[in-house]
Amino acid sequence: MRRDYFELNVEHVEWVDTDGEPRKPLVYIDFHGPDDLLRERLTGTEGDLLVAEETDVAFRLQGSHERDPDATGVVGVTNRITGDFVLELNEDADDVLRFIRAAREYGRRDGDDGSFRVEITVDGKPLVTYEKETFLVYDPDGNLLRRESLIPSGVEL
Numbered sequence: 001m002r003r004d005y006f007e008l009n010v011e012h013v014e015w016v017d018t019d020g021e022p023r024k025p026l027v028y029i030d031f032h033g034p035d036d037l038l039r040e041r042l043t044g045t046e047g048d049l050l051v052a053e054e055t056d057v058a059f060r061l062q063g064s065h066e067r068d069p070d071a072t073g074v075v076g077v078t079n080r081i082t083g084d085f086v087l088e089l090n091e092d093a094d095d096v097l098r099f100i101r102a103a104r105e106y107g108r109r110d111g112d113d114g115s116f117r118v119e120i121t122v123d124g125k126p127l128v129t130y131e132k133e134t135f136l137v138y139d140p141d142g143n144l145l146r147r148e149s150l151i152p153s154g155v156e157l
Contacts, residue, residue: 001033001038001041003074003090006029006031007032008028008029008030008075010026010095011025012026013102016098022106025102026117026119029087030122031087031122038120039127049127049128050128052131053080055078057136058075058076058136058137059091059096060139060140061073061138061139061140072091074089075088076088077120087120097137099116099135100137103115114152115131135149135150
């Protein structure tokens with residue numbers, strides 16, 4: 001599926017930098033392509049749309065975010081059962097890492113490890129909503145960056 005079919009927008013991350021009122025970070029992923037293609041990828045083995053526990057969200061850097069302020073990467077949502085990619089899209093590393101920091105800080109203030117919401121829409125019409133607590137970040141070589149990732153306590157990787 002083409003990455004340019006997707007548009008990503010985030011909300012509720014600015015409060016971290018301004019010490020404002022904590023709000024759960026939200027990412028909207030809007031799909032502008034063949035509806036049946038996305039639905040097929042979001043459908044599990046039983047024929048129903050995947051639920052949050054059947055998906056994973058990750059970000060793979062394409063360069064060093066510490067050395068390159070313009071570093072980018074690929075946000076991916078995968079089917080946890082099959083390992084297949086549901087969707088991928090290019091994003092700026094700083095934006096994604098800021099989102100993860102907001103999710104982590106939201107959790108600290110709320111008494112847990114962090115959380116965020118993912119809403120996937122098709123041309124603005126809601127398709128699925130996922131409440132997530134894990135957002136893994138990988139370097140360009142595929143190594144997990146634990147410090148940048150959002151990983152609930154007690155989770156073994």
